[in-house]
Amino acid sequence: MRYAGPRATMQYAMIPGLGRPMRRREFIALVGGIAASQAFAARAQQRKLPRIGVLVPANSEPFWSEFQSGLREHGYIAGQNIEYEFRSAEGKESERLRALADELVRLKVDIIVAHTTPAIVAARQATTEIPIVMAPAGDPVATGLISSLARPGGNLTGLSATSSLTGAKTLELIREMIPSTRRVAVLANASDPFSRVLVELIENGGRTLGITIQTIKVQGVDEFDTAFAAMVQARADAVVVQGSLPHKPAIDLALKHRLPLVGVNPFAHEGGLMSYSADLNDLYRRAAFYIDRILKGAKPADLPVEQPTHFDLVINLKTAKTLGLTVPPTLIFRADEVIE
Numbered sequence: 104m105r106y107a108g109p110r111a112t113m114q115y116a117m118i119p120g121l122g123r124p125m126r127r128r129e130f131i132a133l134v135g136g137i138a139a140s141q142a143f144a145a146r147a148q149q150r151k152l153p154r155i156g157v158l159v160p161a162n163s164e165p166f167w168s169e170f171q172s173g174l175r176e177h178g179y180i181a182g183q184n185i186e187y188e189f190r191s192a193e194g195k196e197s198e199r200l201r202a203l204a205d206e207l208v209r210l211k212v213d214i215i216v217a218h219t220t221p222a223i224v225a226a227r228q229a230t231t232e233i234p235i236v237m238a239p240a241g242d243p244v245a246t247g248l249i250s251s252l253a254r255p256g257g258n259l260t261g262l263s264a265t266s267s268l269t270g271a272k273t274l275e276l277i278r279e280m281i282p283s284t285r286r287v288a289v290l291a292n293a294s295d296p297f298s299r300v301l302v303e304l305i306e307n308g309g310r311t312l313g314i315t316i317q318t319i320k321v322q323g324v325d326e327f328d329t330a331f332a333a334m335v336q337a338r339a340d341a342v343v344v345q346g347s348l349p350h351k352p353a354i355d356l357a358l359k360h361r362l363p364l365v366g367v368n369p370f371a372h373e374g375g376l377m378s379y380s381a382d383l384n385d386l387y388r389r390a391a392f393y394i395d396r397i398l399k400g401a402k403p404a405d406l407p408v409e410q411p412t413h414f415d416l417v418i419n420l421k422t423a424k425t426l427g428l429t430v431p432p433t434l435i436f437r438a439d440e441v442i443e
Contacts, residue, residue: 159189238390260404261408263410264386285314331357350370361426374419376428377416380415381414
């Protein structure tokens with residue numbers, strides 16, 4: 104009898120739900136594939152993207168656009184190596200900002216970026232642990248948000264948007280534009296702690312220049328009509344509007360009542376007579392620097408708060424013409440931008 108040697112035997116494994124035996128080689132490949140998929144998923148979880156909570160009093164397209172642009176300059180792309188949780192109080196600051204700040208804390212975001220002082224205050228009340236970047240604050244030292252610009256302490260750092268000279272300078276510009284100016288109204292945001300500092304700066308400037316200051320604090324747009332009626336009744340020569348208040352309603356009412364309006368950087372572009380402030384778009388982009396440093400391990404308390412050293416003067420000649428004002432050539436010459 105011819106001996107053919109031992110017969111090789113095939114090994115099979117039964118896989119539940121497959122309906123047929125699976126060869127050993129196929130089984131090993133399947134198990135290996137599952138293990139690789141699980142390992143990939145585990146690595147993906149380990150590479151969790153940092154989440155940035157963004158808190159604003161109202162939808163601010165310039166801030167949101169420029170802030171993201173700044174982060175892209177530092178190499179951060181949404182969905183690739185960073186994520187955002189955007190929250191807006193939609194103009195209802197006192198009612199919603201704190202609740203939205205609490206929500207960002209519950210979501211355990213890595214950093215909170217707060218736009219304007221009311222949002223910064225709400226974020227600080229919500230957490231003393233999550234880093235908060237001010238983007239920007241009115242005057243964080245004067246409002247008690249930080250101990251000093253050089254060493255802010257706590258979990259806050261970021262940008263300041265003003266200096267002690269801005270109040271008097273704003274009044275000087277109004278007097279130069281309208282030499283007969285004797286009374287200036289200030290429309291201040293009652294929900295913004297910086298309003299106290301702003302009013303003090305302008306009142307100090309008013310005493311120096313012999314200009315009477317009429318301060319009107321409002322909670323929101325619903326009080327604008329009454330506020331502007333009071334300015335007209337008091338014969339105000341111009342109005343300074345705080346930047347954290349809604350811009351367009353204030354500008355529309357100022358034009359309706361033929362009141363020259365002065366505010367921070369965007370106001371002149373939106374129809375106000377003049378703007379005098381730091382370049383806010385630059386500050387919005389600069390906030391990304393703090394995000395980058397904190398994500399790389401820096402502590403907010405050790406990052407100095409930056410304060411602007413240059414303030415832009417923007418004049419809207421079209422609005423001046425509508426108001427029947429002749430802009431002095433010397434003022435036009437000094438302007439950083441003239442809108443025609």
